[in-house]
Amino acid sequence: MQVSAPNDIKIYNLSAGKSLPEWLSERRRRSLVKRDIDLQRRIELIQDFTMPGVSHRIKVSRDGQYILATGTYQPRVRCYDVSQLSLKFERCMNSQVIQFDLLNDDYTKMIFMHDDRYIEFHNKGGSHYQCRIPCFGRDMAYHYPSCDLYIVGVSNEIYRLNLELGRFMAPLKTNSRATNCCQINPEHQFLTIGTEDGTVEVWDPRSRNREGLLDTNLSADGHHEITAVKYRDGLNLALGTSTGKVLVYDIRNQRPYVTKDHEYGEPIKSLEFNHDQDYVLSADSKIMKIWQRQTGKLFTYIQPETDINSLCTYPNSGLLFFATEAPNMLVYYIPELGPAPRWCGFLDNLTEELEEDQQPTVYEDYKFVTVQDLESLGLSHLIGTNLLRAYMHGFFIDIRLYHRAKAIIEPFAFNEYRKQRINQQLDKERESRAFKKNEVVKALYTL
Template identity: 45%
Template structure:
């Protein structure tokens, strides 16, 4: 089942045959050849994939001429060729009931009974055949070649329209021909009448309507008096000058206007008339002027016109179905300029039959398969195929195929690169705008021939895209930076600054809440609401391209960036030198290690910023204590970092960091770095050493720097230890210019075995050259 796209958004489903969107580019004779050979699995899959066959074997070997359904709605009858024959389908079983062959091709037929058992056929050789349930029943002939046939139920008269101005009558009750109806024409003598193309019998008052070929008129006859009661002239001036089809000089007359089809409505007042110029006119029997005019657009004769009776869901019973050889149009009688639905089959149309009270259309065409369309908005599905309602409801929720899904749009330049420019002007290419529509299968075959390595290039491109996606998943990014593609460092700096501002605001608000009264609290809440809606650099849509467009990426290696950000440039240069050393040593850090270092740096920076902010809000005593705790925590953290680095790179031998107590003197502000390190500083006033009850510690960081801190101590043991160190410092021997011997003594806790030396013999032979010396 295929849904055809329509400008009016009315869904048209093809439930039998091939639509214009699924038609094969192969000719019918090749399709028949494949069917005769018993197609393989591939051909069967290509033909039936995405389609539904509502009625099985709904087809003819060559083409179909006419199609109709019985009045009880249980059977469908159609005639076709070649060889000429009639087929009957049982709609309850959705299958073919039987087929019956004939000697001559059928022109038209009528169903005499409520079911399929009695039919009357008008053949192309002027013969008339009667068929019953048992088969062929009787054959007779009419004087001239017939064009149309109808059956008048009250009088049992079969009426035949043929060439000339006579309408023949065959009474099936008496079994003989009656006197023909002689049409008078415009001059009263039948002049200008070339034949009767269409016959209509109004179901309300049984008035006969004859569509005349040659003079563009419709004659109405009363069956009771067997005389003409009215003559309808078509608006010749409105149709011929503008819409006349091209004619051959001396062969066709441009002034010829013919009526090709006619249909009356069940109300007995409205008539629809189709012309040879491709127009459909709607008349009220009480007026000689048409109240609606519809142009098919192709200038081809109208093959069929009918009224939609009952079951309409959108526009009541005011819809009209008109069809020529190319297109089927369904339109409203009150708005003929717009189409309710438009259907363009893949093959030429011979006949269209609308099943009364439903949205189903059956089409007899020049193709092998007859086509059936279902329009849910036109009417419900018939009783024998009610399941179409559920199928179409499910398809409406899915993605439907478009008309040109099986075609590829190519330009002329691309057509030349594929070597298919010689197909221009043939049926293989459909011109559209500045290019052509080409069959998708033919396009794929030509592309493979033109570039045999297209698949390998496509596969390489797909693999590369997958690898890039996998690489992106391995990089752990923050949730608030998912959309950041460039300038990630700037985005991180903006986020840190925003978080710091938020923490400042929270502290200020907490302090204000403690001091403010109830009225002032409401003012604070209003300020919060105002600040919450303020966008930052990341959330502001005006700066969206700054973090997504690669053209806005900041080049940190440029000279302009170094001049504007000297500290960041120096840090970047130092990191580059360190990476160069690591690359020379033969080992580089993994991506996980780099991410851990960056996270540690970011966390340390944020912690330092938080602690600095907290120092500003506290008093001096609390500030001193927080600084001491911060230095202690940082010393522990740096020791943990060094241990983790030692575990990651066991070949690097790191010197253990120790806290050294260099003295108990608190240096003055004016003391030198050496005096502060040794704990001896002269007082700014007395010039003597100033004794304090403090101990100074020095930590050596992993990058070779020094970090000093002090811890106040008031115990007597600390004082005794300071006295001992002071006396030892006095015993230093001085010699030379500024040189001394001795110095500070470091307390070393040694075990008993280390004091007495080794007492046992070494186990195993070991040369002195293999001893390992450790640097402390």
């Protein structure tokens, strides 16, 4: 476990640290943990929370009991049961998953959008049915009242697949050459589409008419695409752009009341809202920032070592999941963002117990020496070789080589040091046995 404090906010990386192979014996495991401080401080919150190569998407079921993730290679989906803190099942697929959604409160009904123009439906037992879509898809949204699945992608049309009738309905035509993302607001049920032209279109699924059109290029510098759409409630809408900016709108106004720049120039991939603290969580491939929705003031940030593919937050908590360009799916815990979920309430105590103030230095097996020290040790001829690592006004040398050269130059240094320590110990013992001068003898004067 690693602890960082950007902007004086403590962030616990629960995925950091070394892991042990499963084939090691229990005795070997104990011996390795005893010697390695990184193994002592590791926390495996969910067992086998990894992918063979890369993870793409992570989502939490609406009942909060399951965490589902997609990745590769081979393309697959993994379901984790939080009550058991372990993997529940794994299903492999024929092609990479672009997006997926849960139709039920749990994992029993799922939809997967693949990169080969197929939509695949899964039930509790596995794959149920798949159908081909007219274009390459990028995102999808399910409208529960009408049972319509809206599909956006490399086309100016929004395709509607009715899951009750099992057939495609008449598509909705947009003014853009392609669409990137979509979301249905759960309060007023409007469908919001983000396009490649930087416009946002709002459609009413009941009348299938376009109710609004917003050109975000008028409120931002230069041309950009809309890459992420997220509603906080019925009125507040956050938009992520391809230039690394987040625009927060009141849908009754044409101008954003907050504009946040990530300053990396990378497309915004994920947007989330924290309702308790009124924060916005925005992530691109390099960094995830948490900032105040009303003012845009930065709260804190997380910058993993690998590129971010998507962000997922566990509801009403400070637990965050990252799908990245690495086998490990990252788990972070921010206590000031919210409490730990009920299924991992032990995190509040563990983070305090396992956190250590003193961290091992980077060069703990090396000793810093100057040029004068090298000359006194007779090692000046090693300058320029790989046995010395230049640093500031001196060098780092292997501590074993240093002690070996020290023993050759001063062969009797240890014996003199040992005699000195013995004499100091004898002097302390003599002082303890000696009487103190001018000591007043206590007596009973009443006798």
